[in-house]
Each structure stands twice: as structure tokens, then as C-alpha cells.
Amino acid sequence: MNITVHQSIHINLIKVGSIANSSVLQIGSSGAIQARSELYNTGGYTEPAEAAEIEEEAIPIVPLAR
DSSP states (O other): OOOOOOOOOOOSOOOOSOOOTTOOOOOSOOSOOOOOOOOOOTTOOOSOOOOOOOOOOOOOSSOOOO
């Protein structure tokens, strides 16, 4: 069974809070979504980064909604 979908999508504004690993942002229809994962060393690093230091809760410079 073949289904043909014709779409016209107009987006005036789209806000995306975040896209993390294993997330999918889809606009419109898709016959199939295939998993794809790529990892790049764009900084040319040769060893792991230092461990992060735990800091006290920082006071934001601008008020943030909670």
C-alpha cells in the first residue's frame, strides 16, 4: 500500500528549549525515522576533561522564571 502525502507547512515562530541526545524534532510527516548517532572531536582533544567542581547555587544575573 502506497500513501502519498502533500504538505505545505508555514512556521512563523518556533522555540525549542533544548534538544538532547536521543531526541527527535519532527515537523510534518515521516515515513520512517532511522536512528543516527555521530560523535565529533571538533576541538582536537586528546584526553578527557578535568572533573567538574561542585559549586554552591549561583545567583543569576537576571531573574529567571521558575
